[in-house]
Amino acid sequence: MVKVKIWDLPIRIFHWLLPLLLGFSWYSAETRAMDWHRYSGYAVLGLLIFRLCWGLWGSHSARFASFIKGPASVLAYVRGPKPLAPAIVGHNPLGGWSVAALLLVLTVQVGSGLFAVDVDGLESGPLSRLVSFDAGRSLADIHEVSFNILLALVAVHLVAILWYEFARKERLVMAMLHGHKQLDSDSHSSLPPTPSSLPVRLLAALGLSAVMVYLISSGFRF
Numbered sequence: 125m126v127k128v129k130i131w132d133l134p135i136r137i138f139h140w141l142l143p144l145l146l147g148f149s150w151y152s153a154e155t156r157a158m159d160w161h162r163y164s165g166y167a168v169l170g171l172l173i174f175r176l177c178w179g180l181w182g183s184h185s186a187r188f189a190s191f192i193k194g195p196a197s198v199l200a201y202v203r204g205p206k207p208l209a210p211a212i213v214g215h216n217p218l219g220g221w222s223v224a225a226l227l228l229v230l231t232v233q234v235g236s237g238l239f240a241v242d243v244d245g246l247e248s249g250p251l252s253r254l255v256s257f258d259a260g261r262s263l264a265d266i267h268e269v270s271f272n273i274l275l276a277l278v279a280v281h282l283v284a285i286l287w288y289e290f291a292r293k294e295r296l297v298m299a300m301l302h303g304h305k306q307l308d309s310d311s312h313s314s315l316p317p318t319p320s321s322l323p324v325r326l327l328a329a330l331g332l333s334a335v336m337v338y339l340i341s342s343g344f345r346f
Contacts, residue, residue, distance in 0.1 A: 132183045134326060138175055139300055143278065145171070150271070158247045169234050170337045175227065177329035184316050191220035219284065226277050233270040238340060240264035250343040 145168050152161035179188040201217040215223055238249040241260025252260045288294045319325075 132186065134174070134178060134182070134329075135186050136300055138171055138178075142168070142171055146274070146278075165234065165237050166337050166341050168230070169238075169340065170333045172227070172230055172234055173333040173336050174329050177332055178326075181325050182329065183318070183322060185215075188220075188224070191215035191217070192224055193217040193220060222277070222281055222284065226274070226281065229270055229274045229277055233267065233274055236263040236267040236270060240267045250341050253343060 145164055149161060149164040149168065152158070152164055178186050181187075184190055198217040198221065238251045239255050239260055240263045241248045241252045241255075241257055242264065243261075245257070248260065249263075255263070285296050288296050
């Protein structure tokens, strides 16, 4: 067995920051602290944009192409691993689609909040001026419903992690903390080398996220 670094620091930060921000977003909405709710939403937006960018040009295990597989791969995984098959380095085929579902619902949640309009029009999203009042009210309803769906997906995600942790004895929680995983020599040798341009790609993802959050939060007013 070989101990190798799998989960890079940006993804680990994303994994731990996102639930904290979602919890704070819920709390600020419940207590009607709408300024803080808005700032928290912008932070979630920044994380989401960064994750989408990192899923396109980031580290190998973070790229969507490495863990979003077709139906045949998902079915084969559900039926059970093949004999002598190498260990899965990142998300398994089933877990990959759960991540995709989470990001999709999160996109709906954040996007609807940007256009949402409240009843009196005082606490509306930064892009609400681009839609009608009725459309904004509908998006506010979607914003609320999508959050409940997001909570359900997060709960399923946590249950799956605990199942792998205790039933399958795959130490995912600690791996998400220190970023390392035990792999056999075959799995280790199949890992692609870390590209030297990764720091530049990281800066590009962070820069694009910051610029997009600024433009969206200002309502694209120049």
